[in-house]
Amino acid sequence: MILLLSITLKAQMDQTAQRFASTITAEDLKSHLFKLTSAEFEGRETGTEGQRLAADYIASQMKSWNLPAIGEAGTYFQYITFTNQSWRKIEMKDADKELRHLWDYYAYPGTNPKQFDGNFEDAVFLGFGIDAPEYSDYKGVDVTGKLVVVYDGEPMHQGKSWVSGSATPSEWATDWRKKAKVAKANGAAALFIIDRKFKENVAEARKAILNSRNDMAKDEDPEANYAPNYFITTDLAKSMFGKLVSKVTGARDKIESKGKPRNVGFKCAVKMVAEKNYSQLKGSNVLGFIEGTDPKLKDEYVVVTAHYDHLGKRGDDMYPGADDNASGTSTVLEICQAFVEAKKAGLGPRRSVLCMLVSGEEKGLLGSQYYAQYPIFPLEKTVVDVNVDMVGRVDDEHKDNPDYIYVIGADRLSSELHQINEHANSTYTNLTLDYKYNDEKDPNRYYYRSDHYNFAKKGIPAIFYFNGTHADYHRTSDTPDKINFEKMTKIGHLVFYTSWELANRDGRIKVDKK
Incomplete structure (x- = not known):
């Protein structure tokens, strides 16, 4: 009797999944994709008006x-900010001696002003530069207005910090x-930290x-x-x-032995010039959230992702990015709507689902x-990331069999x-699952090259659906007229069925591999 009931419930779940998978249609996918690749969105490059419109x-x-x-x-947005900074010019003199960056001193562009000119005569040695209760x-x-010179670290005596009162270092x-x-x-006016290593x-x-690179930042000035x-x-x-070096080192030693601050004023002849290259990239992730219906499971999350950004414009040339990745974006939008319809009908999902379209992938x-x-939502409560990146074309290897998809990372x-x-x-779509790139x-290292990887790095299982590259990859010729919408619909169904099972099964999938 119990076995029969289990089979009946499973059949009902299968019918429910099929009911809502059927809402993912070639016609709807085409509508989204042609809109995303239209001229008004100008190739959707992160940080541009085209990306914001998309x-x-x-x-x-x-x-x-x-x-x-x-x-x-x-709003529906998680705003992202990345700052790109590098030294354009950085110079320093001690008296008339030219000093060398990375040999005599170094500085991080990220914690320094865009432009700085310093000419110092008054300085003070100030112990360890700490200001705590x-x-x-x-x-x-x-x-x-003075140049402050301090030691790195904090004052320690017999293995204990005068700041924390224990062997555990303080934040200073x-x-x-x-x-x-x-x-x-x-x-x-400026701070010099004596780096003993x-x-x-x-x-x-x-x-x-x-290096000039994009560093994650929440608007720090x-x-x-x-x-x-x-x-x-x-x-x-x-x-x-100079001649006060013994006085300074003596002050440092007494600070460490007695735990009482000391300072030494001195004259110097230090000149500094620093200028940096600075730019900020702002984009947004778009969040479609369907809250789970099961009180015991709704605080667990299935995340479905695709990046909606592309390469934008180069002069008058626009890169529409139909396959990369308007195809994935359209698919995730349709999957999102399928879950919405299930929720409206009172049929799930049991776990919460976050359909997130991300920018900045390119x-x-x-x-x-x-x-x-x-x-x-807490990463420890995130069950999986299901990632869709390029699912609308057929590569040369499968030109005689368009009903395939590369599966990476699952x-x-x-397991x-x-x-x-x-x-x-095997139950629903019968596509050829190709594990070549897994x-x-x-x-090609595709496992490391799409958005699922940032979840996998955090120990969250991830699966990546990908059709492979083609002659139009990252070219202006990646246009919507070349998309195979029949193939794309079948892949959308597979992604939905897998996501549906992950969101509705009794047990959370186990992380059983390193």
Whole structure:
């Protein structure tokens, strides 16, 4: 009797899945895709008006389905910000001696102003540059307009910190930015931190110091928050202290032995010039949230993703990105609507589903990276990421069999995820599942090249659907007229069936692989 009931319930679930999968149609996919590739969206490059218009279109669909606006300020958006900074010019002199960046000193562009000219005669050695209730180097000392020189770390005595009162370092030792912030708050014109592991730290931080890259940031303003800050060698510090070097090292030793601050004023002849390249990239992830119906499971989340950005325009040439990735975006929109229809009919999903269209993928998986850093829902409650990136074309290898899809990553963290997708396909869609690019030795490294990877890095199982590349990949010729909508519909059904099972099964899939 129990077995018969189980079979009956399973059959009902299968019929329900088929009912809502049928709402994913070639006609609807085509409508979304032609809209996303239209001239008004100008290739959807992140940070452009075209990308913002595409985001608005996606959000308008979610609003029309009466989905809750769970984004920032009552919108459907999670705004992403990435800052690109690098040194254009950085110079320093001690007296008349030219100093070399990365040899005598180094500085991070991200915590320094866009432009800085310093010419210093008045300086003060201020211990460790700490300003805490337990211990303050700044108390009773006026550093306004002066160059402040401090040691790295914090004062320790017999294995204990005078700040934390234990062997565990305080934040003043683990986060040097606090010293730059408090120097700014106390009116210091600049901060020099004596780095007693200079060579080792330069080698480790060289990329962050020199390379121009997009760094995730929640609008931090260095001019407002940090004093200009430089790390210097012990040799440069000795040269600056001159005849007072013994007095300074003596003050440092007494600070460490007694736990009482000391300072030494001195004259110097330091000149600095720094200018940096600075740009900020702003985009948005668009959030379509369907709350689960099962009180015991609705606090677990199935995330379905696709990136909606592309390459934009280069001069008068527009890159429409029909396959990459208006195809995936259209598919996820249809999957989102299918779940909405199920919810309206009172038939699920049991777990909550987040259909998230991300931007910044073409800039380096930035949108999904941002979500993984600042998740809307707890990552520990996130069951899986189902990612759709390029599902509208047929590659040369399958020109005689368009009913295929490359499946990547499903078995990397969870053997159950692989089995669920296999079962969904054999039960409903009967596509050829090609695992060629799932090989860990795949030279293309596709597993690392789409948005699912930022979830996998956090230990969340992920599956990536991909049709392979073609002659129009990343070209102006990736146009909507070349999309195979019949094939795309079948893949959309498979993605939905797999997502449906993940959202409705009793047990959360297990992470059983490293």
